[in-house]
Amino acid sequence: MLLDHLPALLVAVPLTGAALSFVAGHRRAPHVALVTAAAIVALAVALVARVLDAGPFRYAVGGWTAPLGIDLVADGASALFIVLTAIVGMGVTLYATAYFRTDDETAYGHGLFWTLWLFMWTSLNALFLTGDVFNVYVCLELVGISAVTLVTLSGGAEALRAGARYLYASMLGAMTYLLGVALLYASVGQLDMTILADTLTPDVTAATGLALMIAALVLKTALVPAHFWLPAAHGSAPSPVSAALSSLVVKGSYFVILRLMLYVIPVGYLGGTDVALGVLGSVAIVWGSVQALFQTRIKQLVAYSTVAQVGYLFLVFPLARLGADAFALAVTGVLVHAVSHGLAKAGLFLASGSLMSRFGHDRIDDMRGAARSAPVLTLTVALAGITMMGLPPSGGFGAKWLLVSSALAGGAWWWAAVLVAGGLLAAAYMFRLLAVLLADGDAVLGTPASAPRTEWVPLALAAAAVVLVAAVPLITDLASASNILIRAGVTP
Amino acid sequence: MSEHRHRTRLLPLTAAMLMLGVIGRAILALPTTGDGLAVPMRAGAEASGIPNVITAVLLDFRGYDTLLEIAVLMLATVAVLSLREDPAALSRRIAGGAGPVLGTLTRALAPIMLLVAGHLVLVGSSGPGGAFQGGAVLGAAGILLMLSGYARPAWASRRAVRWVLAVGLIVFIGVALYPLLSGGTLLQYPPENRKDLILLVEALLTLSIGASLVSLFLASASSTEGGGRR
């Protein structure tokens, strides 16, 4: 039965695509990537259907179940992230076919974008599926190496500097994570997340190890103050790469934090760490938004918006300790937020990329009048803005609603205040951008470097984010089918 | 102040010391014995008939890690290739070339190294050895050849080089997926041809790893003409 092997195929198919696209050469690689992307979308949809139908399931690689082997775990949450990756990935692939079209064989990493991108897709899928804390390390490094290289793809000095910083941050994160795993394993003697969850007992070494792992993942997720590598990396990468980085890569490491904090680690095991993460998340929302407000270059603005939006993801941890209702609402809300931000941010970055190639520069103030000559792109920015601000019926609104409900159900109104204030700040920086685009002005536009047909890709992604409230019931079902909520006693 | 002279900086030093304290405290809190997964692993290796327990862990129990690890290695090669400045880096000659001594020595050593690499692969399933070790020796042979002035052989087109680099991973995935046809899971080799499949994968991996190492070297080496740009 093919359906049983979905977790294996979701890793093997993109990996095969990566290897084949390398062999195919830069002319035929886009075709390999498109075929692979289509296959992944089909597999991801099948996984969602399977999880909704039969609940979470484990896949013992090599026939060896944990603790001997490595188990892949497919549950509602991982299916959701995989399908998000598939949709955004498809969009990025389609967009990239036009973006990287050039006759210069040496441009953009000698046509190796496709291979790197499929490696990244492989590793994200692997990360969402793995149930083993050491395997997480390998997956994280796959993500890290592919992401760093993709950032440097344009070969410019800024991109290389950003890539180097990103690489050092990755190294620091990798070593911290591995140290954490070493300590955790020395104390508990297990690597499988489910077994760990069952066997964790209060212990200094295990707690230290877990805290170090969380710290490393926080770095990879770019939570303030560990966001130092993100704006430069996301801002100077080629636009399809920025889109994938902002919308997917930070979610990869975040997903592991989510599983560790809410599934593996019992509430209160790590003391005040969850509250600390929530506080940092709040700081991120404010600091990222304020910085976004003051950026003069469009992709920097979008990158800082990611710093801010990442903050929301961490509010789930303090909310989760406020009782069962708050827990369920917060987890669902944060899943909705991850999906809606993923779609909207990908659309926003791709649209920014098209604007930049239309204008030939990235200065916001000189993009006056874009609405007249690039209506599709302006509309994309507006739609993405709706999600960022959390206006209905966008996914951002659904997420905000659920998270505020969670805060109120838990009697912690101050987190609700943070959420509401975050919407205000997002409105500020999105309106600043929109005001310029919609203003009257004689924008001097060159001939579009990318084919205009690809401008529909970001529009479709942003539009999907705007109507995402309609998918809240589906996401709720997936959340109920996630091991996090099942373990917490919320059964579908 | 010269940038090579380093002034000790207090804050990073404090951070590093605090980290040392954190590690120290965690380690001292451990009991002096701890088996981890040693016992079930040994039992499992014995049950599946693999003499070397570490090999069993690497290739069998945690074969998935190894698959991804190969992916990491190929990814790194692709990454470095994408960063090369000279599009023809893979087919160029290294500056200087070899004198008569190095030339003769290389010619004599290369076949032996090839032999050693093959041996390492063959013994890999039962003792220390395997694709990485074999690939490392193979790569060293290749680099030695490049250093002594040999370029890529004329028959090896760009496409062929790419195939050599990728074949290990491609075959590994193929073999990993093969059990799916007969109802097994990913990497669950059928017992009857388990040995052959592993040997096939290891051999091709050795080739790819060796080629990767040579590529890494060539992609970052300075080009013949005029050295590195400032």
Place this chain on the structure above:
Amino acid sequence: MTSYLIYVAGGALLYALGTYGLLARRHLIHKVISANLMGSGVFLILIGLGNRAEGGPDPVPQAMVLTGIVVTVALTALGLAIIKRYYSATGLTNLDDEPPAGERP
């Protein structure tokens, strides 16, 4: 019985040393070497702690170290490639994001 502590302590020291280097050294290659030191530190800790098993060392940390080494090699190769390209693009050997040490107050 506690001979493993020697390796572990050595590993921890290497790790701290590497941390300091990655944080504070300005030269890009120094940072890569420091990261490798951190890696070696973790590997030593892993192997050392794995030796606490009775009846021979625990194979799992050994396998983890083997995998870790390959990953570190990959990271190092990438790091050196980026540094080289960065140097040829800018002529710099540091990230150039802070004033030189001598000018700091």
Place this chain on the structure above:
Amino acid sequence: MDTIGSLIPTGMGALRFAVDDIAVPFLALFAFLWLVSGAHAWATTPARERGRLFAYYVPSAIGGVGVAVAADAISFYLCFALMALPAWGLITHTRSAESRRAGAVYLTLTVIGEALLLAALVLMATGGDSLLLSEMRAGAAASPHAALIVALLLGSISLKIGALPFSGILPLSYTYTPAGAASALAGASVKVGALAMIRLLPADAVGADWVSAVMLLGLITAFGAAVMGVLTTTPRAVLGYSSASQMGLVLIAGGVSLGDAGATALAHGAIVAFALHHGLAKSALVLGADVAAHAKGRERTVALCALALPALALVGAPFTSGFVAKYALKDAIHLLHGPVPEAVYALLPLTAIGTAALMLRLFVLIRRETVGDPLPARPPVAPWALVLAATAIATWVWPAEWNRHAIESVVSPDSLWTATWPALVAIAGWQAMRLIPAVVRRLDGVVVPGDVLVGLTALLGRFDDHPRSTQVAATPTSARVERLRTVLTATEGRLLAWTTASTILVLLAVVLVTLALS
């Protein structure tokens, strides 16, 4: 708890609309005003600017009409936001520095209002398992957070209707907006606040103190906005303050609606009456002022005469829509007892003096106004005439309970006198002012459109080099913004430097470990 499905209110993910008793008058009003104002805006906007104006006008209109029939919290919030946010583009249409500042103030307050509304809606929804407004409103009274819900709702509504101290939001948003769009904002957009009172404010949920406090706030707004309006210098600003003043009266009705169920029914009638009356009259005034300003000679005289109808309606003169609305409001207040309601009841007629003064001021300003900007065509008269006709008859013929008392007593001398004397007092006062021209000159233009709000932003920007002007809103405080930008980006730059950043990260790891072990 067995499923998270039970925690998420049913209907999340669906937008529901319904035409019910409350929706009908508002739907009629909003649809009519947005259409007619749109026609005026279309005719008076140069062709090359139409695209830019209507890019904002159309979404705003869709939201503005949809909100009347929104039946659940999400569609209500959606329409509310859809109407309010694009209005920013209408306000900043002229792209002058003042209009941009007005837009910024408007947007800030609007978004804060949205946030308060969202918080209130979520609170109301967490109580029960429904997102239907009717059920949420009923459930809110029983909620343990009833007081908080009412406070949040009142905050949001106050921002929408321009209650003190936010009265500046209305004149700010009308002053720079093109006439057609301003008519829609003044006539329809503000009335959404009235709709929200009916749809959301729960009856009998909070004590009599709340009722009194809200009524007092409404009364103070009614007077205060009138005073400020008389002291401003443009017709549009006067109209804005007049809106704030009238909405103060609606807020009184809103206060009454917080009381027991009997009072609520009457209060809702009064709110609907006021919405119809003021929406139409104010729209007629805005459009008429535009027509009159661009007319010459006899046409101008005719226009000014026609303009007297909505002006008199606002004052509440006999046989006008204002007469009906005031009656409905009085009936509602009359039902309550206690010092505050009785005081409000007694003072209510005096608000008409303020309104009358405002209208006099408006006519003076319109006559004074010289028109410089050339239009592609003269403002069309037809839309205005339609609104005038509607103003004249709508409240009288609307089939409802709230106009019965007014219709019955329309010819009684007592009520006629009550409705007339405030206007006479205002005219007398106006004449008296002419005796002290020096004082009048000094007071003329003391209030900038936006009053407290502009004062506040100016206070923040007092380090600016710009001289403060009482005639126009200060220009954006770019120097201060620039300084803030420098400080913030420099801080971020220092934080991002590798050694600092990575050290902070390692310290963060140590802190997390410490927290984990504590």
